[in-house]
Amino acid sequence: MFRFDLQHECDGARRGVFHTPRGDVQTPGFMPVGTVGTVKGLTIDQVAATGADMILGNTYHLRLRPGHETVARLGGLHKMCGWDGPILTDSGGFQVFSLGALNRVTEHAATFRSHLDGAKIELTPEHSIEIQQALGSDVAMVLDHVIALPASATEVEDALARSIRWAKRCRDVADRPEQALFAIVQGGLDPVLRRQCATELASMPFEGYAVGGLSVGETPEEMYATAAITTEYLPPEKPRYLMGVGTPRDLLENIARGIDLFDCVMPTRNGRNALAFTDEGPIKLRNAVHREDTRPVMEDCVCLACRHSRGYLRHLFNANEMLGPILLSHHNLMYYGRLMREARAAIEAGQFSEFATMKLRGWGFEPM
Ligand SMILES: C=CCOC(=O)Nc1nc2cc3[nH]c(NC)nc3cc2c(=O)[nH]1
Numbered sequence: 001m002f003r004f005d006l007q008h009e010c011d012g013a014r015r016g017v018f019h020t021p022r023g024d025v026q027t028p029g030f031m032p033v034g035t036v037g038t039v040k041g042l043t044i045d046q047v048a049a050t051g052a053d054m055i056l057g058n059t060y061h062l063r064l065r066p067g068h069e070t071v072a073r074l075g076g077l078h079k080m081c082g083w084d085g086p087i088l089t090d091s092g093g094f095q096v097f098s099l100g101a102l103n104r105v106t107e108h109a110a111t112f113r114s115h116l117d118g119a120k121i122e123l124t125p126e127h128s129i130e131i132q133q134a135l136g137s138d139v140a141m142v143l144d145h146v147i148a149l150p151a152s153a154t155e156v157e158d159a160l161a162r163s164i165r166w167a168k169r170c171r172d173v174a175d176r177p178e179q180a181l182f183a184i185v186q187g188g189l190d191p192v193l194r195r196q197c198a199t200e201l202a203s204m205p206f207e208g209y210a211v212g213g214l215s216v217g218e219t220p221e222e223m224y225a226t227a228a229i230t231t232e233y234l235p236p237e238k239p240r241y242l243m244g245v246g247t248p249r250d251l252l253e254n255i256a257r258g259i260d261l262f263d264c265v266m267p268t269r270n271g272r273n274a275l276a277f278t279d280e281g282p283i284k285l286r287n288a289v290h291r292e293d294t295r296p297v298m299e300d301c302v303c304l305a306c307r308h309s310r311g312y313l314r315h316l317f318n319a320n321e322m323l324g325p326i327l328l329s330h331h332n333l334m335y336y337g338r339l340m341r342e343a344r345a346a347i348e349a350g351q352f353s354e355f356a357t358m359k360l361r362g363w364g365f366e367p368m
């Protein structure tokens, strides 16, 4: 059902294929975020055109609206959205701790109030798996206890230990061979705790391993160092997924540290806010400097935005037209998709560090 083929390694980076019942996921790969069953502003065909193999759905949001039973009655997430490739759903762990008005966390559950209507919801590991089974995703995530940084060593250790106990409870009820279950490594920024957590989870049977607890306000250097220490203790024959990451720089720096999969709202959220990613760094298209610029965002880009001028895109944003956010979201996802494709080719050619150095310098960074 699920198999990860590690094909090439180069300069710390890995090139592989994650085989799933609904299709292959080329790695390193980027997953567009379809929070409530839509990658905001784009049709599912436009998302497919960006080169994405797998998209992400948020359990927390779909549980609240339209409700996981409703999604099931609409034929499940794939049928409802029209995406017949692989879908990964998160467990709601992060949203509950970052979005929901969290009431309390006990050993039994994370109980929170809906940010929509204040309804009280008890999210247990078992209920999280039940929701993801109803959604019918191909990859489910364990429910983990995510804590906000900065946190005391005791808080980090307690959340880590609970996350491991919850991972076991998820594993016990995630019994469908057609749905993979990924564990999530916590441990804050502490190398010893990260090694402990990764080693403990690696001793249990999961189809993949996510690196959690990052991209929550730490510095890039802290993120890269923690990702590196975590992947060191994860099984090389399983995919590694760094959640909520990141900028183009973050993607390349973490690929060099053994990460295979990423998800982030950055390309779509920034696209909706007139920020376009380019090989010379991001540009803000509301700026007057673009007013009469006849050039596309990027000369050799085949996305829906780059058939127009920067001047036109600036005009659309200034006029608050719907089309601006749609076009730029498409460009940014195309940019991320192409960056992943180029990274995979560079690893195959044994040239990853040269590729990464060239890209990083274009964005104004030196390799870490
Ligand atoms: C989607 C994956 C499924 O993961 C969970 O349900 N739990 C979980 N999600 C996270 C999401 C994150 N986004 C960021 N930054 C934007 N950091 C994150 C960290 C976590 C985490 O530690 N756990």
Ligand SMILES: [Zn+2]
Residues within 6 Å of the ligand: 297, 298, 301, 302, 303, 304, 305, 306, 331, 334
């Ligand atoms: Zn473009």
